[in-house]
Amino acid sequence: MHNAHRALSPVASAKPPSIRVTLWESLRRRLFYSPSSALATLLLVWLLVMVAPSLLDWLLVKASFRAPDAQFCRAAGGACWAFIREKHRIILFGTYPYDEQWRPLLATMLLIATIVFTCIRRFQGRGLLMVWPAVLAAVAILMWGGVVGLSFVENVRWGGLPLTLILSTFGIAFAFPLGVLLALGRRSRMPAIKALCVGYIELIRGVPLISLLFMSSVMLPLFLPEGFSIDKLLRAQIAIILFAAAYIAEIVRGGLQSIPKGQYEGAESLGLTYWQQMRKIVLPQALKVVIPPLVSTFIALFKDTSLVVIIGIFDLTQAAKAALADPAWTGFAVEAYLFIGFIYFLFCFSISRYSRSLERGLARGHDATTNR
Amino acid sequence: MTSPQRVRLRLSWQHPEFRAILYQIIVVGLVALAAWYLISNTLHNLAMRNIATGFGFLDREAGFAIGESVIAYSPSDTYRRAILVGIVNTLRVSVIGLVFATILGVVIGIARLSSNWLVSRLASCYVEFIRNVPLLLQLLIWYAIVVELLPGTRSALHPLPGVYMSNRGLLIPSIEGPSVLAVAIALGLALLASALIARGQRVAQRTTGKQYRFWPWLAGLCLALPLAGWMLTGQEMHVEVPHRTGFNFEGGWALSPELFALLVGLITYTAGFIAEIVRAGIQAVDRGQWEAAQSLSLPRGRVLRLVILPQALRVIVPPTTSQYLNLIKNSSLAVAIGYPDLVAVVNTTLNQTGQAIEGILIIMGAYMTVSLAVSLLMNWYNKRIALVER
Numbered sequence: 172m173h174n175a176h177r178a179l180s181p182v183a184s185a186k187p188p189s190i191r192v193t194l195w196e197s198l199r200r201r202l203f204y205s206p207s208s209a210l211a212t213l214l215l216v217w218l219l220v221m222v223a224p225s226l227l228d229w230l231l232v233k234a235s236f237r238a239p240d241a242q243f244c245r246a247a248g249g250a251c252w253a254f255i256r257e258k259h260r261i262i263l264f265g266t267y268p269y270d271e272q273w274r275p276l277l278a279t280m281l282l283i284a285t286i287v288f289t290c291i292r293r294f295q296g297r298g299l300l301m302v303w304p305a306v307l308a309a310v311a312i313l314m315w316g317g318v319v320g321l322s323f324v325e326n327v328r329w330g331g332l333p334l335t336l337i338l339s340t341f342g343i344a345f346a347f348p349l350g351v352l353l354a355l356g357r358r359s360r361m362p363a364i365k366a367l368c369v370g371y372i373e374l375i376r377g378v379p380l381i382s383l384l385f386m387s388s389v390m391l392p393l394f395l396p397e398g399f400s401i402d403k404l405l406r407a408q409i410a411i412i413l414f415a416a417a418y419i420a421e422i423v424r425g426g427l428q429s430i431p432k433g434q435y436e437g438a439e440s441l442g443l444t445y446w447q448q449m450r451k452i453v454l455p456q457a458l459k460v461v462i463p464p465l466v467s468t469f470i471a472l473f474k475d476t477s478l479v480v481i482i483g484i485f486d487l488t489q490a491a492k493a494a495l496a497d498p499a500w501t502g503f504a505v506e507a508y509l510f511i512g513f514i515y516f517l518f519c520f521s522i523s524r525y526s527r528s529l530e531r532g533l534a535r536g537h538d539a540t541t542n543r
Numbered sequence: 544m545t546s547p548q549r550v551r552l553r554l555s556w557q558h559p560e561f562r563a564i565l566y567q568i569i570v571v572g573l574v575a576l577a578a579w580y581l582i583s584n585t586l587h588n589l590a591m592r593n594i595a596t597g598f599g600f601l602d603r604e605a606g607f608a609i610g611e612s613v614i615a616y617s618p619s620d621t622y623r624r625a626i627l628v629g630i631v632n633t634l635r636v637s638v639i640g641l642v643f644a645t646i647l648g649v650v651i652g653i654a655r656l657s658s659n660w661l662v663s664r665l666a667s668c669y670v671e672f673i674r675n676v677p678l679l680l681q682l683l684i685w686y687a688i689v690v691e692l693l694p695g696t697r698s699a700l701h702p703l704p705g706v707y708m709s710n711r712g713l714l715i716p717s718i719e720g721p722s723v724l725a726v727a728i729a730l731g732l733a734l735l736a737s738a739l740i741a742r743g744q745r746v747a748q749r750t751t752g753k754q755y756r757f758w759p760w761l762a763g764l765c766l767a768l769p770l771a772g773w774m775l776t777g778q779e780m781h782v783e784v785p786h787r788t789g790f791n792f793e794g795g796w797a798l799s800p801e802l803f804a805l806l807v808g809l810i811t812y813t814a815g816f817i818a819e820i821v822r823a824g825i826q827a828v829d830r831g832q833w834e835a836a837q838s839l840s841l842p843r844g845r846v847l848r849l850v851i852l853p854q855a856l857r858v859i860v861p862p863t864t865s866q867y868l869n870l871i872k873n874s875s876l877a878v879a880i881g882y883p884d885l886v887a888v889v890n891t892t893l894n895q896t897g898q899a900i901e902g903i904l905i906i907m908g909a910y911m912t913v914s915l916a917v918s919l920l921m922n923w924y925n926k927r928i929a930l931v932e933r
Contacts, residue, residue, distance in 0.1 A: 229692075481879055
């Protein structure tokens with residue numbers, strides 16, 4: 172078979188003469204090709220031999236996957252994964268009423284599915300702009316209830332993974348347009364508007380997110396008229412949006428700067444108004460350039476939502492803390508945090524992989540499918 | 544706006560300049576209106592709750608204890624002193640964190656480019672895991688590992704001579720004695736003098752073309768000056784190794800579990816990001832530069848130092864600056880594991896006094912000052928290494 176193929180097209184299949192690479196040879200080439208490389212390899216192998224066995228021991232060998240109580244886990248001496256088995260509902264859904272937890276589960280799956288569809292090239296287009304509001308509305312109905320026969324659940328009882336996802340998707344959804352406006356304002360020729368935008372962006376970027384969260388939890392109530400209050404979750408969401416918008420603005424500004432002057436001039440010569448120029452000519456190009464850093468900002472935003480734990484909002488981390496507070500199961504914080512760390516890792520790692528494939532696609536110049 | 548001669552401003556909607564001014568007046572007016580509305584609400588609310596505005600509370604007695612502090616502090620001190628303790632604690636974590644994160648980040652960034660398969664694989668695993676888990680969670684994990692998984696003081700881990708790890712934190716040998724300060728100052732002077740000499744040598748090399756050796760100066764000064772300081776101040780300096788006394792330890796420099804977890808978390812997290820920046824920077828240098836330099840038969844070390852690094856630094860420095868700023872801002876997560884940094888202290892203060900606005904202003908002011916200082920310093924450095932185009 173192989174020979175026949177070779178006979179048909181001798182040039183195309185002419186491979187370089189194969190050198191038989193033995194295992195030892197490939198090891199030598201990869202790991203021991205120079206004295207310093209050999210030294211580094213030996214050092215790392217020694218380190219792995221020192222650390223890995225006790226780590227594996229704790230993670231798997233001595234770990235208890237099923238245990239009736241905490242004493243059993245402690246006696247085994249390894250990680251207590253039974254704790255996660257026991258408490259996974261409270262870690263994933265917080266204090267949402269137990270019998271109604273299919274609702275946050277459905278909302279979570281709906282959100283994840285929509286995010287996945289958004290990421291697939293074939294589905295990208297105007298249709299998504301219709302789908303997203305519908306999905307967000309469906310999530311709100313599922314979480315709050317009060318209509319179509321669902322019982323009402325106030326948002327202090329929301330928690331866990333759906334809350335983390337809601338904080339980040341709503342955060343991105345609102346911070347993105349705000350950030351684009353701020354970036355346009357920063358490049359504006361009107362000095363007063365430019366000054367306002369620069370001031371805002373630099374002020375927000377200069378302080379840590381948790382000081383903004385504190386501000387939202389202690390200062391926002393002072394700003395509002397008497398008797399009028401916004402609940403804690405919405406305040407935190409506002410702080411996250413205001414924070415993320417400043418970072419998105421700087422990235423979009425970079426994209427705007429990369430558009431050659433000729434594009435602006437060309438648009439102007441067509442007699443387009445400012446907003447038409449931006450919407451039809453400049454922004455589509457600028458945003459495409461900054462997709463990779465934008466995606467990293469989205470990942471950062473997703474991770475940053477974990478900070479709401481500091482003002483006591485029931486996201487994944489706070490839910491894990493609540494699970495740890497059970498006196499019958501104290502002392503398994505490492506397991507609980509590793510579990511949520513793993514959830515975060517799954518999300519962030521897949522988004523960053525996606526971003527990298529996107530980058531490669533853009534570098535190849537497949538423009539037709541992205542710019543519809 | 545586009546025509547060269549000045550056109551008289553016409554009060555017409557058709558005139559772009561008039562429109563621009565009108566837009567700005569509207570926007571600024573709206574912002575001012577919103578600000579006035581919020582401020583008047585706030586003043587009303589503060590009056591209703593009997594909270595006095597102003598920074599007068601700073602001179603009152605704080606009355607709360609702070610877990611650890613570099614400078615002397617007791618609960619009977621003022622809020623001003625407490626906040627100062629917080630600032631110093633934040634600065635301590637930031638400075639140590641910046642130094643070690645840079646070193647670790649550069650090492651891992653270079654390791655990712657290594658042709659040794661094991662080295663590059665481990666480095667990229669490190670980067671992927673560190674960058675994709677929230678820092679807050681990593682801090683909590685480190686803290687929980689120290690408190691829950693490390694043994695008690697009686698069976699403390701003893702990985703290196705003089706180093707003990709237990710659920711009470713980390714103990715390392717310290718240098719004690721009256722001469723320490725003198726030696727430290729002398730070392731600083733030696734580094735400053737070496738920097739001046741290096742500068743002089745560069746200028747001389749540029750005019751005469753002659754090459755000078757720098758390292759004998761550096762080694763000589765760094766040895767001689769601290770030695771002189773040690774001799775002059777009565778040779779009183781010794782290394783104090785921590786040792787067991789029954790149930791506890793004595794001597795040495797102790798890092799509390801909070802500080803240890805915070806430092807390890809901040810350093811490993813930031814290093815993951817710096818590593819990517821370093822890798823991208825080195826990869827951004829054209830391969831031809833390597834080949835050209837090698838064809839001049841420069842040795843590999845000099846190729847790296849004289850040709851590759853100066854070009855890579857141009858790509859590396861600006862994003863590293865923002866990572867430095869991130870580390871400083873991220874140190875505020877200390878509040879989650881109970882290390883008393885600026886944000887934690889101010890938070891306690893504003894819970895006690897209700898002076899929310901002043902507290903937030905202090906936090907913002909402090910971070911803005913530090914951020915501005917760091918970015919000024921790094922921008923100055925960036926300007927020095929930037930490409931000068933004709």
